[in-house]
Amino acid sequence: MATNFISSNSISTTLRISASKSQVAISKATKEATTGRLADVGGSLGALTGRDVTLRAELLDMEKIVDTNALVSARLDVTQERVSQLIETAQSFQKDLLAARNSANGGVIIAQPAASNLQSLLTTLNVSMDGQYLFAGINTAQQPMTPYQTGSASKTAIDAAFNAAFGFPPGDVAAVNITPAAMNNFLDNAFATEFDDPAWGTNWSSASDQVMRSRISTTQTVDSSASANDKAFRNLAMAYTMLSGLGLEALNQSAFQAVTDKALLLVGGSVSDLASVGARLGTAQEQTTNATSRLKVQTDIVNRQINAMEVVDPEEASVRVNSLKNQLEMSHALTAQIQNLSILNYL
Template sequence: MRTTFISTLSMLNSPRTTTTKLQVELAKANTEIATGRHADVGLELGHLTGQSITLRQERTELDGIIDANSLTSIRLNVTRTSLDKIRDTADDFLSSLLGASGHPPSASLVREAGQANLASLIAELNQSANGQYIFAGTNTKQRPVAEYTSPSAAKASVDSAFVTAFGFSQTSAGVGSISPSQMATFLDGPFTTLFNDTNWQSNWSSAGSQNIESWISPTERVETSTNANVSAMRKLAMAYTMASNLGIADLAEETQQVIIKKLVDVMGAATAEIVQIQAGLGTTEKKIAEANERLSLQKMFFEEGVGKLEHVDPAEAKTRVDSLTTQLQMSYALTSQLRQLNLLNYL
């Protein structure tokens, strides 16, 4: 026959062990109330943990796309604002030329407007957003267009072409002798060639001709920018240079009219192309808005899936906290009573 000995030490340690377990369970329950999800998702879900992780990853990917779309929308908004300014300036200039039909505009005013408009065009093409040049195509870190000042390659090329064609510079007194036919030949030939794609990128632009493409949803990729190398910008630069740097104020009246007619033709074509660019970017903005709506719905679906797997019932968690708190208090009370047991009390 064996006799089991019960000591006050073993009786004292027993509630201590229980107290530790209760404290752990209480901390776990409080965490679940605070976060609304299981304290240990892996332990609670077991083999379903992988499904929860997948849903969370997919939701995170959607968050990334939505954030990227926000930055893209900012760039498109800045682009739209700059294009509006470019088009308004071009429309005003074109209106001043057309409004003077039958009454030739002051050549000096045409020259001054050309200078101001060219500077404005270059400034708008060099606009940036979030540290990126918006008209630089994919070459977003490079300033797109150089200033048209001496000794820039752009101005040097125009000056050289003029001297080659007429034998003197634009500031020479000889410009008054240039005939209408000579000027027409120059404008349609050497001068226009200066603004073709090759010469434009050699003398004027450092922008990339490839536009930025962005994933606006997991399955949809669209162009989300334009660039300074498009035909519309080259035509505007050509028109403003024509007005400002071909000595128009010193030309004979008939020769001035050749330039003005060319200006009207080029400006009309350029503004029409800008409208097309704006329409394309407007369509892109609409696609982004629609994509964001779809992404938000998909995100809600993933969040519901995560919630069904990970979320806890707040009421049930609160009941557990109350129950564990009561048990813990009882354990503390029992431990206190056991600590008061002393053999001396019974001697």
Template sequence: MRTTFVSTMSLWSSSKASLDKLQANLVKANKELVSGREADVGLKLGYKTGTTLSLRQDRAELDALTDSNASALLRIKSTTKALDQIRTTADKLMDALIATPMSQASVGTIGYQAKTNLDGLISALNTTAGGQFIFGGLNSQEKPLNSYAGGAPKAAVDAAFTAGPPVGFGFDQNAAGVSAITPLQMEAFLDGPFADLFKGTNWQNWSNASSENIQSRISPQEKLEASANANDEAIQKLAMAYTMVFDLGLSKLNDATRGVLVNKAFETFSGAIIGLTGMQAKLGTVQEKIEQAGERMSLQKDILDEKITHLEAVDPAEAKIRIDQLSTQLQTSYSLTAQLKNLSLINFI
């Protein structure tokens, strides 16, 4: 017959292994109590682990879309605010053109106001939000509009005006010959060479913006344009109206020719303001869709959270009971280990 060898060392080692296991289980139980989630989801769910991973991926996608929509809403609101300011300023100048008699003094005031408004238009269109130029379209890293004075826009207008007839007038805007320009000549210039400066490739003298707007995915199923750009026809018309009022020699024109220019400016302002209103309406529609998408995604996130919780959640009361039991067992094991450590045959000899 053979007896198993027993020593205090083996008893102590056995207790130590039990301690390690109890400590690991206690850490796991504490983690579950704090997070409200299984410490090892894969171990609990088994083949259903793929389901919870898929649900969490869908939840993360909705979070990313929500963050993206917040940026898009900031851009749209900033754009709408700038357009509102631009439209209000244009309205005031158009009203002044109607109400103010075209005397020498009033012409100077109107011209100065138009120049100031053009500078304000360029400044407003170069507005940034979130580090991006909101009227740049896809080219949101570069200023959409160039400065007028001393830049390519002014040079192009001067070149068109001073070009030889019948394209231009053969002298600059401050020459004495401006007073001899006939209504027919001015009308032909405004509808032809001058208007061409604000469309097509010539508009590149003014604009660095992309004509393609930023596309934003506002929900898993919906994608739309969530920006505006400085190449819109309304912007071109507004720049043209301001320029013709202050930089085509308005104060030096004879009354009949001045009337042609003022009427054309009024017509151009009207078209620009209608276009600006259309831009705002379009952005308003996009804003509403983004906000509605946000509400839908919020509901979807709640549903996903509920499903994830159903799969992964632990019962807090059960976790607390386990922690208490494990703590008691751990303290008991500590006590036994200490007692075993003090056992020695020497004490009994």
């Protein structure tokens, strides 16, 4: 028969090790009871840890896109609102222009509203949100439109073109002799050139033709902005400028009507083109909304899969905490009793 010798020291050491393990287990169980999730995901899931990490990465990507889509939607909403305002202003201006066309002092009547509308157009195209200019294309950090005022590149170039065509500046008394044919020739050529490239990009706009594209899902992107270089904005600027910057009050009635007829065509075409811009923005808005809805459904599914692996029952974890604390207290008590044992007590 074999005899095993067990010392009080070895028993005490074993109990101390057990107490240390219990403290670690209590810490983990307490965390799980508080958070409702595994304290050590890798240690608990083992081979499933890779799947959990992959799902968490997918969830993070989708949540980022959902957050980004909120910003995209906000930008599209503001852009769409401003385009709608431009359409309303242009439609109202058409009525004023038709009324002024046959008026004896129509040039004086229409010049001020045209100048106000041009300023409003440029201000709209310079609107920004969160530090980004909405109509600047991809050049979002740079204000797209320069003002049309005395000394500006745009006004200086148009005044120079008028002077070159007729031999005197806009508003000069000699303008009364300009014929409708000469005015139409100027408007269709030298004047129109100021709203085409490269003059437009040099004197008016620093916007990019390329608009912003935003990723609205893991597989889909949309055009999420508009460019001030769009034909709709150029033609509207041309109409307002010819009515406010060519000194219409000095023209004879026939030349004035030639200008108004041209402006009416431009404004009418701009309203149609602006509606097309609004339609593109509306499509992007709808696609963004639908993509966000799909992402939220996918996020919910992935969340449920993660929870199935990581979530623990807080009540069960609390029971474990109490049980482990009781074990730890018993271990401490036994350790104290064993440490008081001595052979001297039995001599």
